[in-house]
Amino acid sequence: xxxxxxLRVAYDGRPVLGEVSLTVGSGEFVAVVxxxxxxxxxxxxxxxxxxxxxxxTIRFDGSDLLAVPPSxxxxxxxxxxxxxxxxxxxxxxxENLQMGAYAASGRSAREQDLERIHALFPVLAERRGQLAGxxxxxxxxxxxxxxxxxxxxxxxxxxxxxMGLAPAVADDIFERIVEIHCTTRLSVLLVEQRVAEALxxxxxxxxxxxxxxxxxxxxxxxxxxxxxRAAYLGM
Amino acid sequence: xxTAQHIENFLQLLTAxxxxxxxxxxxxxxxxxxxxxxxxxxxxxxxFMMLGMYFAYxxxxxxxxxxxxxxxxxxxxxxxxxxPAVFLVGLLVHKGLVSQVTGIGGSTxxxxxxxxxxxxxxxxxxxxxxGGLIVFGSAPVSISTPLxxxxxxxxxxxxxxxxxxxxxxxxxSALIAVAAVVAFAALMANSRLGRALRAAADxxxxxxxxxxxxxxxxxxxxxxxxxxxxxxxxLLASTSPFQPYVGIDYVIVMYAGVVLGGLGxxxxxxxxxxxxxxxxxLSALFLxxxxxxxxxxxxxxxxxxxRPQGLFGRAARRA
Numbered sequence: 001x002x003x004x005x006x007l008r009v010a011y012d013g014r015p016v017l018g019e020v021s022l023t024v025g026s027g028e029f030v031a032v033v034x035x036x037x038x039x040x041x042x043x044x045x046x047x048x049x050x051x052x053x054x055x056x057t058i059r060f061d062g063s064d065l066l067a068v069p070p071s072x073x074x075x076x077x078x079x080x081x082x083x084x085x086x087x088x089x090x091x092x093x094x095e096n097l098q099m100g101a102y103a104a105s106g107r108s109a110r111e112q113d114l115e116r117i118h119a120l121f122p123v124l125a126e127r128r129g130q131l132a133g134x135x136x137x138x139x140x141x142x143x144x145x146x147x148x149x150x151x152x153x154x155x156x157x158x159x160x161x162x163m164g165l166a167p168a169v170a171d172d173i174f175e176r177i178v179e180i181h182c183t184t185r186l187s188v189l190l191v192e193q194r195v196a197e198a199l200x201x202x203x204x205x206x207x208x209x210x211x212x213x214x215x216x217x218x219x220x221x222x223x224x225x226x227x228x229r230a231a232y233l234g235m
Numbered sequence: 236x237x238t239a240q241h242i243e244n245f246l247q248l249l250t251a252x253x254x255x256x257x258x259x260x261x262x263x264x265x266x267x268x269x270x271x272x273x274x275x276x277x278x279x280x281x282x283f284m285m286l287g288m289y290f291a292y293x294x295x296x297x298x299x300x301x302x303x304x305x306x307x308x309x310x311x312x313x314x315x316x317x318x319p320a321v322f323l324v325g326l327l328v329h330k331g332l333v334s335q336v337t338g339i340g341g342s343t344x345x346x347x348x349x350x351x352x353x354x355x356x357x358x359x360x361x362x363x364x365x366g367g368l369i370v371f372g373s374a375p376v377s378i379s380t381p382l383x384x385x386x387x388x389x390x391x392x393x394x395x396x397x398x399x400x401x402x403x404x405x406x407x408s409a410l411i412a413v414a415a416v417v418a419f420a421a422l423m424a425n426s427r428l429g430r431a432l433r434a435a436a437d438x439x440x441x442x443x444x445x446x447x448x449x450x451x452x453x454x455x456x457x458x459x460x461x462x463x464x465x466x467x468x469x470l471l472a473s474t475s476p477f478q479p480y481v482g483i484d485y486v487i488v489m490y491a492g493v494v495l496g497g498l499g500x501x502x503x504x505x506x507x508x509x510x511x512x513x514x515x516x517l518s519a520l521f522l523x524x525x526x527x528x529x530x531x532x533x534x535x536x537x538x539x540x541x542r543p544q545g546l547f548g549r550a551a552r553r554a
Contacts, residue, residue: 048444074446082444088437091430099434102427103446151446
């Protein structure tokens with residue numbers, strides 16, 4: 001579904017991503033893990049088109065994504081739940097979800113989508129009239145995920161959904177993500193610093209360090225890898 | 236003067252202040268949309284208003300003769316026709332010029348972007364004012380209509396001593412201005428387009444993630460902003476004479492109103508404009524006519540000193 005080949009990204013001539021290759025198959029849950037500054041968010045921004053690619057290819061369903069303007073990409077069925085949530089603070093919770101459904105793919109099934117999101121995150125139904133900027137961090141993260149789902153995407157990209165949240169809240173968010181993936185068979189691409197959790201839930205994973213994939217494989221391969229165990233899992 | 240004369244004088248100025256203030260409010264809403272959505276300070280706003288005045292002037296001339304009661308309704312038709320016309324001009328100016336220094340690309344260079352925006356909009360303002368001088372000439376013109384010289388007489392009140400004259404043209408203009416503000420506020424609050432503009436204002440990058448073409452959203456906001464202000468200009472054109480340099484007078488009014496009401500809030504902008512209208516007219520109670528704009532400035536400075544977030548705004552907040 002998503003195929004990234006030798007993608008390179010540079011800021012001011014300084015390489016941030018060097019020849020990253022990655023695939024997400026239909027219905028797959030793929031995790032990208034790695035330390036701060038490894039280029040995980042840059043990878044997502046390149047997929048969304050917020051930063052330009054310096055080289056390489058990104059294909060979505062076989063078509064060249066780099067040729068599609070950034071604001072057209074969500075209409076193809078790609079939902080980006082950004083780092084730091086980035087809800088629209090002066091819009092209400094419901095309006096944020098309606099903005100999620102702005103993309104063409106979300107317009108047809110808007111009512112069912114909204115019901116599904118409200119069932120998943122009941123707090124979003126309770127607070128539908130409240131301004132999103134007044135929600136707590138965990139609620140904003142739920143709203144950001146709900147907003148991503150509102151477009152009926154085929155690929156859900158989640159950038160550090162646990163960032164800045166209390167562990168219990170983060171666990172709850174992870175459970176919801178797994179529930180979404182299991183019930184809808186949506187393809188999920190997750191970027192996470194909480195490596196243990198990410199590798200628990202994902203089918204496959206990539207380890208990104210200083211802009212390069214240093215390791216990839218399915219869940220068990222990665223969890224049994226000595227380097228991973230030492231560096232990330234504290235074993 | 237007797238007490239009754241004082242009261243009459245006050246009521247007369249209060250009425251005039253409310254009527255002009257409503258039109259100022261509409262103009263302020265236009266400026267506020269541009270700042271609120273794009274975070275661009277448009278120095279050329281007054282010149283777009285001037286374009287609106289001249290458009291209304293020629294439009295009025297073209298239709299007055301052909302419509303029954305032409306002199307009565309034509310100025311208002313002309314003022315409303317200004318909206319879409321200047322909206323289109325705004326789209327073109329944004330596409331050709333303003334978009335070069337704003338938008339997602341411009342916002343990565345926050346400080347540099349702002350300098351470029353200031354200089355660009357100042358340049359557009361000079362070009363429009365001087366271009367206006369070449370095309371329209373320097374002689375002041377005005378739209379004279381039967382209504383703008385006919386008052387409704389209220390009273391006599393207070394035992395025959397108070398007579399209030401309410402200018403009919405100004406009253407209808409004020410009502411049109413209020414209706415336009417309400418209609419635009421409803422569009423922003425309830426429509427898909429309005430939500431998209433507010434989302435692009437709140438967080439342009441996240442708006443791209445939603446599939447909003449932010450440059451296009453900014454373009455539409457710019458068109459709305461100058462179009463709305465120009466309708467205000469079209470309404471004023473039938474009550475006061477104007478020439479191509481009229482923009483600078485009104486841009487002061489608009490900035491004072493928008494800052495007074497609180498940057499970025501439509502309701503605040505309208506109420507701010509209304510307040511400026513009242514301050515301007517009521518200052519005639521204490522000050523000579525030439526100092527009316529001084530009163531606006533004093534009021535503006537007081538607000539900046541005492542309540543920088545504006546009378547009706549919340550403290551500025553951006554995610």
